[in-house]
Amino acid sequence: MHLPLVKAGKAHRLVESESEDRPGDRLRAAWTAAFVFPEGDSMENPSAPQAQAFSDVDRAAVYQAIFSRRDVRGQFLPTPVPDDLLARVLMAAHHAPSVGFMQPWNFLLVKSDAVKQRVHNVFAEANNEAALMFPNEKREIYSQLKLQGILEAPINLCITCDRSRSGPVVLGRTHMPTMDLYSSVCAVQNLWLAARAEGLGVGWVSIFHEKALQDALGIPHHIVPIAYLCIGYVSHFNNKPELEKAGWLPRLPINDLVYFEQWGDSDFGQNFPLTVALAKMQSDIQEKGVFPA
Ligand SMILES: Cc1cc2nc3c(=O)[nH]c(=O)nc-3n(C[C@H](O)[C@H](O)[C@H](O)COP(=O)(O)O)c2cc1C
Numbered sequence: 001m002h003l004p005l006v007k008a009g010k011a012h013r014l015v016e017s018e019s020e021d022r023p024g025d026r027l028r029a030a031w032t033a034a035f036v037f038p039e040g041d042s043m044e045n046p047s048a049p050q051a052q053a054f055s056d057v058d059r060a061a062v063y064q065a066i067f068s069r070r071d072v073r074g075q076f077l078p079t080p081v082p083d084d085l086l087a088r089v090l091m092a093a094h095h096a097p098s099v100g101f102m103q104p105w106n107f108l109l110v111k112s113d114a115v116k117q118r119v120h121n122v123f124a125e126a127n128n129e130a131a132l133m134f135p136n137e138k139r140e141i142y143s144q145l146k147l148q149g150i151l152e153a154p155i156n157l158c159i160t161c162d163r164s165r166s167g168p169v170v171l172g173r174t175h176m177p178t179m180d181l182y183s184s185v186c187a188v189q190n191l192w193l194a195a196r197a198e199g200l201g202v203g204w205v206s207i208f209h210e211k212a213l214q215d216a217l218g219i220p221h222h223i224v225p226i227a228y229l230c231i232g233y234v235s236h237f238n239n240k241p242e243l244e245k246a247g248w249l250p251r252l253p254i255n256d257l258v259y260f261e262q263w264g265d266s267d268f269g270q271n272f273p274l275t276v277a278l279a280k281m282q283s284d285i286q287e288k289g290v291f292p293a
Contacts, residue, residue, distance in 0.1 A: 060293040065197045067291040068237060072201030075234040076152040085198055086155070092194035093159065098183035100171035104163065105187045105226075108217055110156035118216040119208075119228065120150045126207045141246060148205040153230035158217055159188050161224040184226040191229070201234035239289065251286070254278050 037050065053059065090107055098104060110116060131142050150156060161184040173179045188204070195202045205228045213225050243249055255275050259265050267275040284290040 061197070063291065063293050065193045067285075069192055069196040070201070070237045071241065072203045072230070072234050072237070073146045073149045073242065074152075075201060075236055076149045076154070076230065076232040077235060078152075078154060079233040081155055081200065081232060085200070089191050089194040089198060089200065093187040093191035096183065096186035096190040098186065099173045099179040100166065102166040102170050102173070102180060102183065104161045104165045104180045105184045106160045106162065106223070108158040108160065108219070110158070110217070111154065113151075115217070116150050116156055119156065119213065120148075122208050122212040122216050123148055123150060123205060125212070126209055130207055138248075141248060145242070145246060145248070147207060149203050149230040149232075150205060150228075153201075153203070153232040155231040157191075157227075157229045157231055158213075158219070158225050159184055159191070159227045159229065160219060161226050162222075163224060164222065181224065181226065184224075188227045188229070195231060196237075199233065200231055201237065203230040204228070205230060251282075254282055 054062065093105070093107065094103070096105075110119070127147065131139055134142050161181050163180050165180075170180065192202045192204075208225075208228065210225060211221065213219070213228065214221055214223070217225070219225060238245065241251075244251060255267060255278055258267075258275070258278065260267070260272075281292055
């Protein structure tokens, strides 16, 4: 990383207090504590270090987090999650982009078995209903899928959206009112990626009646539950989405999804360099398990 390293004070104290049980903790703590922006930095100077691309190693780490992130349902371990680690992933979520900088999120942490059980009951009711909504051939696969790890995950977290947080008129949300909801989703994704980098699994559970979930968690009805997340250390991360492995749906070819200038206008066999690069990348991923770095 091209940012200055702080070698004194807080950084050292953090390193020394880390446990030796988890290899890499010391280094991670040192890096985390040392990641500081210089005083008075600005994006006006394009040669400033903070305007440059990451080093190859750091860039690869970002892509590694993105490509190896998984939705986790069934591999949670009971190992407790240290608070300093939880603090880092929550802070990553809190640094997500948000429309008009309204930061509409709250983070409701659940660790008690009693509350988890209440939420699980809400899930079970909706999940029974959900199974009946699919055609027969899919219903059987659906009923075999594990779609949550509420009781097994040591931490459950509900990320919400307070749509009234900064008053009725919000910069950037004036014409597309759903932008506040998307902001909270950005917080979810920040947390998900940070958690993967920390070796923590995250599973998003959305099979709930919204009001029942709000009631189970004491959430006022004007606050929208965006994501109910199951979080914890895991035995392993799958190399592919479980739904892909189960034959529920395949990953779509990206070139079917990329248009040029007008909706629906794809490459149409012109073999643009971008299209060729994307096709090769997707085949490398699918056939050789090689991801961009
Ligand atoms: C908005 C949202 C809601 C989701 N809800 C559920 C859910 O209720 N249960 C579940 O098992 N997975 C849920 N997922 C996880 C997806 O199934 C998963 O992201 C997808 O299959 C791709 O797998 P991957 O995340 O491992 O790449 C949800 C994901 C998102 C983004």
